Amino acid sequence: MKTIRPSDIRTFAFCPRLYFFENHLMKAEELMSLKELIEYKVKLILGKAFHFVVELVEEGEKEKDFEGTFAWYKVKGRPDVVKEDSVVEVKSSKGPKDGAWYGDYLQASLYAAIFGKEKVVIKYRDGERELEPDEEELLTILQLMELVKEGYFPPPKKSKWCESCPFREICEKLGDEGDDWFPRIPYVKRA
Numbered sequence: 136m137k138t139i140r141p142s143d144i145r146t147f148a149f150c151p152r153l154y155f156f157e158n159h160l161m162k163a164e165e166l167m168s169l170k171e172l173i174e175y176k177v178k179l180i181l182g183k184a185f186h187f188v189v190e191l192v193e194e195g196e197k198e199k200d201f202e203g204t205f206a207w208y209k210v211k212g213r214p215d216v217v218k219e220d221s222v223v224e225v226k227s228s229k230g231p232k233d234g235a236w237y238g239d240y241l242q243a244s245l246y247a248a249i250f251g252k253e254k255v256v257i258k259y260r261d262g263e264r265e266l267e268p269d270e271e272e273l274l275t276i277l278q279l280m281e282l283v284k285e286g287y288f289p290p291p292k293k294s295k296w297c298e299s300c301p302f303r304e305i306c307e308k309l310g311d312e313g314d315d316w317f318p319r320i321p322y323v324k325r326a
């Protein structure tokens with residue numbers, strides 16, 4: 136059985152090529168300069184502080200680390216809150232205008248599949264989004280992740296965040312390679 140961490144799904148959805156680099160090259164932190172690393176850590180700490188405050192006012196059962204299974208995957212992770220009918224994930228960022236960021240949706244959907252919930256709720260700084268998990272879609276993504284982990288090289292998924300990607304230089308040199316076989320991974324899951 137293969138092991139997967141829900142946070143890997145977010146990385147993959149953010150950019151499959153970044154996921155490739157993280158798996159096959161040095162860790163991102165090793166590529167960052169000290170200044171970039173400090174800025175990155177400060178952002179993480181601010182994000183966690185927000186996360187903590189929202190969790191304090193959130194009702195429901197607070198979860199601990201767990202191991203579950205979905206299809207032929209062993210999943211290690213920790214959902215933020217599991218309610219009777221839904222899984223709630225709390226994010227420190229703002230959400231898109233309509234729906235949720237695709238990686239957040241997939242991460243919450245994986246938890247929902249494991250805990251047998253019909254809804255995922257993603258709480259952003261600017262409001263919450265409610266969506267239905269789709270197990271088939273989830274499986275397709277997990278299979279693509281496996282291919283990338285095995286060494287298949289995906290195309291870039293360009294966004295404004297490429298500016299701060301530690302792999303930007305090598306990514307630009309490699310260009311759009313991989314574009315001929317890889318499906319388009321959306322940025323947003325519409326509600």
Ligand code: SF4
Pocket residue numbers: 150152153156291292293294296297298300301302303306307
């Ligand atoms: S530079 Fe952009 S497209 Fe390339 S790996 Fe980084 S995030 Fe992905």
